[in-house]
Amino acid sequence: MIILFGAALLTASLFVGSTYLKYSSLTLNEEKLSSPALAVELYDFENRPLKEENTFNGEYAKISTLPDNLKNAFISIEDKSFYSHHGLNYKRIIKAGINNVLSHSLKEGASTISQQLIKNTHLSAEKTFERKIKEIVLTRKLEKAHTKDEILECYLNVIYYGNNCYGIENAANYYFSKPASKLELEECALLAGMVKSPNKYSPILKQSAAIERRNIVLSEMKKDGYITEQQCLSACKKPITLNLQAEEQNALNSYSQAALDEACQILKVPAKTIAINGYKIHTYLDKDKQQALKQALSSEDFNCADHAAIVLDCNRHAITAYQANSAYKVLDARRQPGSIIKPIIAYAPALNEDIISPSTQILDEQLALGEYNPKNVDGKFRGYVSATEALSKSINIPAIKVLSYVGIDKAKAYAESMGLEFDELDNSYALALGGMRYGVNLKQVAQSYSTFANNGMYDEAKFVEYITDASGKIIYHHKPKPQQVLREDATYLLTTMLQDAATTGTAKALKDLAIPIAAKTGTVGKGKDNIDAWCAAYTPEEVCVAWVGNLDNSPITVAGGNQPTRCVKNYFQAENATPSPFTQPASVVEREIDLISLENMHKLELASPSTPARFKQTALFSIFNLPKDVSQNFVEVGETKFDVKSSGSTAEVCFTPQRHLTYCFYDGKTLLKQIAGQTQPQQLQLKVSSGNLKITVGFDEKNLKTYEFKLKKEAIAQPQNDKWFI
Numbered sequence: 001m002i003i004l005f006g007a008a009l010l011t012a013s014l015f016v017g018s019t020y021l022k023y024s025s026l027t028l029n030e031e032k033l034s035s036p037a038l039a040v041e042l043y044d045f046e047n048r049p050l051k052e053e054n055t056f057n058g059e060y061a062k063i064s065t066l067p068d069n070l071k072n073a074f075i076s077i078e079d080k081s082f083y084s085h086h087g088l089n090y091k092r093i094i095k096a097g098i099n100n101v102l103s104h105s106l107k108e109g110a111s112t113i114s115q116q117l118i119k120n121t122h123l124s125a126e127k128t129f130e131r132k133i134k135e136i137v138l139t140r141k142l143e144k145a146h147t148k149d150e151i152l153e154c155y156l157n158v159i160y161y162g163n164n165c166y167g168i169e170n171a172a173n174y175y176f177s178k179p180a181s182k183l184e185l186e187e188c189a190l191l192a193g194m195v196k197s198p199n200k201y202s203p204i205l206k207q208s209a210a211i212e213r214r215n216i217v218l219s220e221m222k223k224d225g226y227i228t229e230q231q232c233l234s235a236c237k238k239p240i241t242l243n244l245q246a247e248e249q250n251a252l253n254s255y256s257q258a259a260l261d262e263a264c265q266i267l268k269v270p271a272k273t274i275a276i277n278g279y280k281i282h283t284y285l286d287k288d289k290q291q292a293l294k295q296a297l298s299s300e301d302f303n304c305a306d307h308a309a310i311v312l313d314c315n316r317h318a319i320t321a322y323q324a325n326s327a328y329k330v331l332d333a334r335r336q337p338g339s340i341i342k343p344i345i346a347y348a349p350a351l352n353e354d355i356i357s358p359s360t361q362i363l364d365e366q367l368a369l370g371e372y373n374p375k376n377v378d379g380k381f382r383g384y385v386s387a388t389e390a391l392s393k394s395i396n397i398p399a400i401k402v403l404s405y406v407g408i409d410k411a412k413a414y415a416e417s418m419g420l421e422f423d424e425l426d427n428s429y430a431l432a433l434g435g436m437r438y439g440v441n442l443k444q445v446a447q448s449y450s451t452f453a454n455n456g457m458y459d460e461a462k463f464v465e466y467i468t469d470a471s472g473k474i475i476y477h478h479k480p481k482p483q484q485v486l487r488e489d490a491t492y493l494l495t496t497m498l499q500d501a502a503t504t505g506t507a508k509a510l511k512d513l514a515i516p517i518a519a520k521t522g523t524v525g526k527g528k529d530n531i532d533a534w535c536a537a538y539t540p541e542e543v544c545v546a547w548v549g550n551l552d553n554s555p556i557t558v559a560g561g562n563q564p565t566r567c568v569k570n571y572f573q574a575e576n577a578t579p580s581p582f583t584q585p586a587s588v589v590e591r592e593i594d595l596i597s598l599e600n601m602h603k604l605e606l607a608s609p610s611t612p613a614r615f616k617q618t619a620l621f622s623i624f625n626l627p628k629d630v631s632q633n634f635v636e637v638g639e640t641k642f643d644v645k646s647s648g649s650t651a652e653v654c655f656t657p658q659r660h661l662t663y664c665f666y667d668g669k670t671l672l673k674q675i676a677g678q679t680q681p682q683q684l685q686l687k688v689s690s691g692n693l694k695i696t697v698g699f700d701e702k703n704l705k706t707y708e709f710k711l712k713k714e715a716i717a718q719p720q721n722d723k724w725f726i
Contacts, residue, residue: 026134028141032121032276033154040263040275042256044285045320045465050256059169063153065181066168071152072226073192077217079113080224082152087114087143088136114139117155120272158272161191162198163329164252166272175203177243185227186235189217203240204328205551211240244327253308253324255290258331259283259463266464266476278470283463284318289575293321293544296570300563302548305556306330309546309567312446314453314538317461317480319443328551334441335549337434338522338560339394339506340534341415343494344448346402346432347391349414352490354625355405358388358497359593361602362398369429374400384602388497392505394521396433403432417485418448418458434522445536446545452494452518453538455585456486489587489622496620499582507535509565513572515539515579521560529555535564537572540580544568587623592616594631596660599679605631612699615660633660637698637705644693646711651693653684666694 042050063071075082081089089112111119118138123131142151161171171191172180183191193213194201203210215236222232251257263281264271274281289311297309308324324330350356364382367374376396390398403411408431412422421444423437443461451458459482467476498518502510507519519537523530532549533556546564549556558564595615597605604627607616611634621627640661643654657663662676668690675682686693691711698704 041280061169070188076220087139190214193217286320289321292574307548312543334439336524338524340522341434359619392501399432456491457482488585523560533558533560596633610634
């Protein structure tokens, strides 16, 4: 065993040594270490440079101007032996190496501040032994060429602090609206703590985690003798007080920033590396659509709430316009979707599973599902409503019932196939109303709705079309590979339902548009306040989604059918698109249904050949889910129950009529009364001098059923001879 271990150690040593010699000629790039202004080149879909701001390290902070607390905070939490080592901490390297061997991974890095500077300026983010050797070679050269203060200065001006902030000066200006030289102790500790994971320790969205991490830094500073115990206690008690720089918020939520973030994910490198290596990002941005979207947002008053909108080209699966205003990256935030999830999680799956049709009747009634007692927004129940009306007017109870027909697991599988993500705790019927643990982001909503516009085909949409390296070679090209997740008939039927929402439902603010459009709104409430408001709309060519809310969850005075829907309307009006109809597939057909069966039995039955025109209605169906029964309402006259009582020559008749039947009441041959087209219960007082009451019931002269009653002075009238006369 000892011999084997020794052999393995010798082999490893030889490999490390040979690799080190291989890269020993690498040179240190001084410009990469301290360049005050690096920029990423981005282009629109017509290959014109984007003029939105995307520079890095625009402001450079000299080490002599920075507070001692800032320098000491970074040394305490990142590299305690910074001033004593020569770039490498061998004890930490050996310990990390052993742990990596035992875990068969490269999870632990043991990087010093000097190594981190090299990693962030000279190397990719890949985790390989060769990259680590390159890092060691360049770190040793860095330490020989620069003093410790110079290295620390470069490091503080290069590292990423979240929210597009590269360099300490940018971070101080963004988070606190002050220069780095004016940072307080608790602010220094906060920034030092968050660089380990800017998203995990974000002081904007994850304040509790940020405070916990900040206080760890303060505790380490106390242990290292940089601050007193009293200073530590005082700073630990202070809340995080941000003063976000308004100018940076728009750049943070620009199309350029969204495309850059996507490029970082595609290439698996930080934005700084993209800038250093001269990569060029070619996007799908359409300047005319972007301008139309900006105008659409600027024309509405959001009462200072965060807001955003996005436009997706359905054919190319491309984001052609995006605009947002917030202190945090809107596309990184997941929000509760409210009712915009209803088509995705309930109605589309139910149509695809042949469970419902647009005309299917659903009972809107009080509902209790264990401890879950959902309500409609207005607290009312409407009785039977069509699936179209339920979705168009966003009635909650029917949506929950439709989800129950499909089943939660199957419904989630459909939604996931359209790009939504669920937590393992998302397993209740509240999903039908948008009740999720984490929610959705703006891009996910647009992608899901593009499935409906694309005849059931789904693929993720991209900001980036292709990326080239410094020599012009294409290193990434977006090639959509859409998958069929819903049938054409299901998406077309859903579209007709959402077109109704855009004309008479919650999105009726769109009804004046001169183009075919389908839409759904959503409003998320908390108590008496609203938190999020949405409108998602689409034409055959593109999707536009607008959102209003506050990422700190403070209340808004906006509902989905108001400002978000008007934003969508403003966009399509400004774009002045050519009208293009939704194409009805061959798998969707028109059939005439019997309205009496719909009203009386709440059942979809085909009209018979004898059904009068006024009692039938044309409805759309999938050929896979046609009504199986033909109505008998106009084939034969059904029975009617009459409750007849008499007193002398007066007959009291009580019954409930049907709308398609005509009821004639005779005293012998004399017509006393005729009732037609009624459905309300009737109570009649009739004078019958002959003592014989005759009632005829029918839907035409050839189809009649006759009832005759012999009136008695002091008894309940009975049919003559206990038989009905026909």
